[in-house]
Each structure stands twice: as structure tokens, then as C-alpha cells.
Amino acid sequence: MASENIKAAVDIGTSKVVALVGEMDDDGKVYVIGHGERPAEGLRRGVVVDMEKTVKSIQQAVKDAALVSGTEIDRVTVGIAGEHIxxxxxxxxxxxxxxxxxxxxxxxxxxxxxxxxxxxxxxxxxxxxxxxxxxxxxxxxxxxxxxxxxxxxxxxxxxxxASITTARNLYRALERCRLEADHIVLESLGLSEAILSEDDLDNGIIVLDIGGELSNMSIFHDGAVRHTAVIPLGGRAVTNDIAIGLRTTVEQAELLKISNGAALGSIVDPEEMITIQSPASHEPRELSRHVLASIIEPRVEEILSLVVREIRKANVGDMLTSGMVLTGGGALLEGIIPLAEQMLDMPVRMGQITNFEHIPDELNSVRYATVHGLLLYAFHHEPVRSSGSGFLRNLLLKCERWISKQF
Ligand SMILES: Nc1ncnc2c1ncn2[C@@H]1O[C@H](COP(=O)(O)OP(=O)(O)OP(=O)(O)O)[C@@H](O)[C@H]1O
Ligand SMILES: [Mg+2]
Incomplete structure (x- = not known):
């Protein structure tokens, strides 16, 4: 990197890869100075399944971020998530x-x-x-x-x-991009740096990040993390339900969800009609928006019921006086807040990226909360490195030594 005051973070999500470069001034204020975004290809539920495609997505996002910020990026803080956590x-x-x-x-x-x-x-x-x-x-x-x-x-x-195999593939992907990992951070922990206040941490709060194929949650109380969990469902499951329910393509279903979707049927006027393109007949169809909401609601309820189960497991339900904060693209559904409040019986709010002096307008969305949190994590924690190499390089070496001993 050009200077110690400049750091980069990469969020390898299940739907998008985002690279972010930030600069910290002498007063500790952080400015976002560049970013790059590409669709995530080659990953399934946070796990690398196609190395070539994964490398390409990361490389391009990082290249764009480097270009916009005018810096060279050779070290990054990267998020890790998935059912293997x-x-x-x-x-x-x-x-x-x-x-x-x-x-x-x-x-x-x-x-x-x-x-x-x-x-x-x-x-x-x-x-x-x-x-x-x-x-x-x-x-x-x-x-x-x-x-x-x-x-x-x-x-x-x-x-x-984390599973060693999954972590090792993540490391390999970074190495192929000629990037060294300053930190490998559990996504939901990184995220909390960008959206929680000290009061939230002390009072007790749940963070739920509804992404593409995964939802990450973490529970904080008394200033520290108490419970973390990964739920293997996200916005893509909602889209698939719409595609099946309305017999339309996944692309159409995604557009419908984003333009007219709602997570709670009771807030939608049953008279309100929407138009959908039918792939079979090319003739547009009219549909009540209430019907669309009635397809979405049970899936969002399922995600929230898994959250309720995790709260029970953590045994902290009545201590969470700050309630729950939502982030991730999957949380951008109208009516999700009242639905979550009903199901969890606690206050729920939409996340807001904080602790930055400047964020470009186009990044100021809950879709980008994780990568902002990872960047703050990079500024707030000393890089974990030994003998000049990244944490996962050691992990890899350890693994390879173990494998060579076996054969
Ligand atoms: N306006 C919107 N309304 C409803 N859903 C939306 C909206 N915008 C994005 N989404 C959904 O958000 C999901 C992607 O969320 P996000 O960008 O946070 O995922 P990700 O970070 O790539 O994935 P993950 O966190 O699971 O690794 C997609 O399923 C998409 O359909
Ligand atoms: Mg995400």
C-alpha cells in the first residue's frame, strides 16, 4: 500500500464482490477514497467452487478500487462467512x-x-x-x-x-490476485464496526445481515460478542420462490421483488395491481401486489424464525434492549421491520453506516455495510502477521506440512 494511513477491504459476498479503499487522517477520521464492485462468480454460499471465476471477480473489483483511489493495493482485510463457520x-x-x-x-x-x-x-x-x-x-x-x-x-x-479447506481456498484466491491478507474477519463481526454504537454494544443488540445466499447474525451484550451464527438463506431464496410461485424467470422475479416486493402482506393494499412479463406468452399479466407479498412473507418469516432459534440458543433474549438492526440487500424489503418486530417482539431498525467522515452517496446503503465494517476493522486492529506473511499463509503451510506428513 502507498501508506500506512491507507487500507483496503474486500467483501466477497454471495452475490457481489466489493473492494473498498479508505484513508485515515491524523484525527482518526476515515474517508472512503475508492471502490470497485463485480458480481460474485465462482462462489456458493460463501465457499469457493470455481477458483478461476472467483479470482477474476476479486481481481476486477480490486483493480477498479485501486484505479479510483489512485493507490496500489497489495494487502487487504477480507471477510469470511458460510455454513462452515x-x-x-x-x-x-x-x-x-x-x-x-x-x-x-x-x-x-x-x-x-x-x-x-x-x-x-x-x-x-x-x-x-x-x-x-x-x-x-x-x-x-x-x-x-x-x-x-x-x-x-x-x-x-x-x-x-472456520473449515481449513474453505479458508485455504479463500487464501489461494487472494494469493492468485497477488494480495496478502492483513486480516481474515468473520463478516458479521466486521460489519458491527460500521453500524453499532457503544451503547448498542452495552445494551445488547442483534445484527442480522440478509445477503444473497446467506444471512449472518451476531449478538452483542455488555460490550462484547456473545453469539454468532450463519443462516443458509437469503434474498435469493425469496427470488426463487417468486419465480416458482408466479411461473416466471429468476431475472423477472428479481426485478419484481426489487421494484414491488414487500415482506408483510397486511401493509399492502389488495387493490394495488402490478404488471409482470410472462416468458411464455410475451403478453404482460396483471397481478395484485398483495399476492407477491404473500409469496415473499413466508420465506422472510422462515429466516426470522431461524434468528429466533439462535436467540434462544444464546439464552440472551431479554437482555437485548437495543433490539435488532438489519443490513444486507435482502433487508431492503418494504414491511420487513414491522414483520421482524412482530416475530422477535423487540425494536428493530434499519442499519446505517456510521463512523466514516466521508462515504460516496452510491455506497451509503445497507448493501455495503459489511465492506465498510471490514475497512474499519482494518484500521482498528494490528495486522496479524508472522514472519512477514499472512495468517492464512501460515495456516496453509501448516496444512501442507500435515498433508505431506500423511503421504
Ligand atoms: N431493493 C431491494 N429489495 C429487496 N431485495 C434486494 C434489494 N436490493 C438487493 N436485494 C437482494 O439482496 C440480496 C443481495 O444482498 P447483498 O448484496 O447484501 O449480498 P452479498 O453481500 O453479496 O451476499 P452475502 O452477504 O450472503 O455473502 C439479493 O438476493 C438481492 O435480491
Ligand atoms: Mg454480504
């Missing part, structure tokens, strides 16, 4: 190292290492270990224990793992 809460305990009992960074590293030492299957790799809270001796609820004194340090941490 798992997350658990784990705890670790260590004895404080120093004779005077003052807790240092080394103790914190050690206790996080202890929390990490949970049994992880050999085909999975840890991508995040996020401390939720520390306890020093009998005092709990501590956010930062460094400088405190005690003999026993304990941590509750959220651990996110």
Missing part, C-alpha cells in the same frame, strides 16, 4: 506470572491461549478469540485487567472457527 464460548484460567501480582499483557495472552485450548477438530482453524470479560480473583465483569493485581486471571471468550 462455528462459534463457541470458552473460558480459560491462569495464575498471574509476576511476583508482585500485577497483570501484564503476557498474562492476558496466556489466559486467551488457555481459552483457545478447547478441543477443535483437525479440519478446523480458529479465526477469532474475542475476550468477553475477565475475572481477577473473585472480581468479575472486568473489561481490561492489565495493570490490576491478583493471583488468578480468568477469561470468558468467544471462539470462532
Amino acid at each position: 462455528r462459534s463457541i464460548n470458552s473460558n480459560g484460567v491462569v495464575a498471574v506470572g509476576r511476583a508482585d501480582s500485577e497483570i501484564t499483557q503476557a498474562d492476558v495472552d496466556k489466559v486467551l491461549g488457555a481459552a483457545k485450548a478447547v478441543a477443535i477438530p483437525v479440519d478446523r482453524e480458529i479465526i477469532h478469540v474475542i475476550p468477553q470479560e475477565f475475572s481477577v480473583d473473585d472480581q468479575d465483569g472486568i473489561k481490561d485487567p492489565i495493570g490490576m493485581t491478583g493471583v488468578r486471571l480468568e477469561v470468558e471468550a468467544h471462539i470462532v472457527t
Whole structure:
């Protein structure tokens, strides 16, 4: 990169690949200075299934972003998502190292290492270990224990793992684009940087990102992430339902959804008529908009019912006083907020990208919230690198060493 104040992020979504370049000034304000977007090809539900196509989509999006921003992009922060992601809460305990009992960074590293030492299957790799809270001796609820004194340090941490094969393919795709990964970030965690306030994090909130083939959710409470989950349904399922229900093409169904779709039948006037093109007869058909909504509603309800299930699993329902915030292109359906409020029985709002000094108007949409969050993540976290190479390069080497040992 041209300077340390300039960072790039890539969101490899299931429907689009977006690259974003930002610059941070001396006051810590971030300006978006370039972006590129291409349709995501070669991926299915966040997993690379066609390397050539994936590489091409990333390369072109990054090239456009580099051109617009006038910078060279050689390192990126990239998001990871998909059904292969798992997350658990784990705890670790260590004895404080120093004779005077003052807790240092080394103790914190050690206790996080202890929390990490949970049994992880050999085909999975840890991508995040996020401390939720520390306890020093009998005092709990501590956010930062460094400088405190005690003999026993304990941590509750959220651990996110990814399939090694999937992560390795993502790394290979980046390598083929001559890009090094500063960070591989769980998409929903990156996203939270761009749309949540400190109050949201403390009060408790759910973030639901409804994308093309996936919906990512995360639950925050008491300033830290408590639960993350990936739901294998998104806007594309809604489009497919419309195509089947109205016997039209997927392209037509997508256009209908975007121009006239609604997630809640009761807000649509049954008299309101829309025109649809029929692929078979070429004769346009008239249809009540209420019928379209009645096709969309059950699928959105299904996605939201899976969210309700995850809230139950996380056992935090009554603690989420900030309710839920929606992002992703799939959330751009009229009536989705009242439907979600009914189903979750909590306040729901549409996400708004914040914490930026400047965003081009065309990017100021919930469709681009994830890539903005990834960019902020890049500015707020030191790159994870060892021996001059990216995190996943080490992962790859480890994997390849393991494979060569087996054969
Ligand atoms: N105005 C709109 N109304 C309804 N749906 C929309 C609208 N605009 C986009 N969508 C839907 O949003 C979905 C894509 O969302 P998004 O761009 O957030 O996905 P993505 O980031 O590529 O995917 P993912 O997050 O799953 O990896 C598509 O299914 C598309 O039909
Ligand atoms: Mg997305």
C-alpha cells in the first residue's frame, strides 16, 4: 500500500464482490477514497467452487478500487462467512506470572491461549478469540485487567472457527490476485464496526445481515460478542420462490421483488395491481401486489424464525434492549421491520453506516455495510502477521506440512 494511513477491504459476498479503499487522517477520521464492485462468480454460499471465476471477480473489483483511489493495493482485510463457520464460548484460567501480582499483557495472552485450548477438530482453524470479560480473583465483569493485581486471571471468550479447506481456498484466491491478507474477519463481526454504537454494544443488540445466499447474525451484550451464527438463506431464496410461485424467470422475479416486493402482506393494499412479463406468452399479466407479498412473507418469516432459534440458543433474549438492526440487500424489503418486530417482539431498525467522515452517496446503503465494517476493522486492529506473511499463509503451510506428513 502507498501508506500506512491507507487500507483496503474486500467483501466477497454471495452475490457481489466489493473492494473498498479508505484513508485515515491524523484525527482518526476515515474517508472512503475508492471502490470497485463485480458480481460474485465462482462462489456458493460463501465457499469457493470455481477458483478461476472467483479470482477474476476479486481481481476486477480490486483493480477498479485501486484505479479510483489512485493507490496500489497489495494487502487487504477480507471477510469470511458460510455454513462452515462455528462459534463457541470458552473460558480459560491462569495464575498471574509476576511476583508482585500485577497483570501484564503476557498474562492476558496466556489466559486467551488457555481459552483457545478447547478441543477443535483437525479440519478446523480458529479465526477469532474475542475476550468477553475477565475475572481477577473473585472480581468479575472486568473489561481490561492489565495493570490490576491478583493471583488468578480468568477469561470468558468467544471462539470462532472456520473449515481449513474453505479458508485455504479463500487464501489461494487472494494469493492468485497477488494480495496478502492483513486480516481474515468473520463478516458479521466486521460489519458491527460500521453500524453499532457503544451503547448498542452495552445494551445488547442483534445484527442480522440478509445477503444473497446467506444471512449472518451476531449478538452483542455488555460490550462484547456473545453469539454468532450463519443462516443458509437469503434474498435469493425469496427470488426463487417468486419465480416458482408466479411461473416466471429468476431475472423477472428479481426485478419484481426489487421494484414491488414487500415482506408483510397486511401493509399492502389488495387493490394495488402490478404488471409482470410472462416468458411464455410475451403478453404482460396483471397481478395484485398483495399476492407477491404473500409469496415473499413466508420465506422472510422462515429466516426470522431461524434468528429466533439462535436467540434462544444464546439464552440472551431479554437482555437485548437495543433490539435488532438489519443490513444486507435482502433487508431492503418494504414491511420487513414491522414483520421482524412482530416475530422477535423487540425494536428493530434499519442499519446505517456510521463512523466514516466521508462515504460516496452510491455506497451509503445497507448493501455495503459489511465492506465498510471490514475497512474499519482494518484500521482498528494490528495486522496479524508472522514472519512477514499472512495468517492464512501460515495456516496453509501448516496444512501442507500435515498433508505431506500423511503421504
Ligand atoms: N431493493 C431491494 N429489495 C429487496 N431485495 C434486494 C434489494 N436490493 C438487493 N436485494 C437482494 O439482496 C440480496 C443481495 O444482498 P447483498 O448484496 O447484501 O449480498 P452479498 O453481500 O453479496 O451476499 P452475502 O452477504 O450472503 O455473502 C439479493 O438476493 C438481492 O435480491
Ligand atoms: Mg454480504
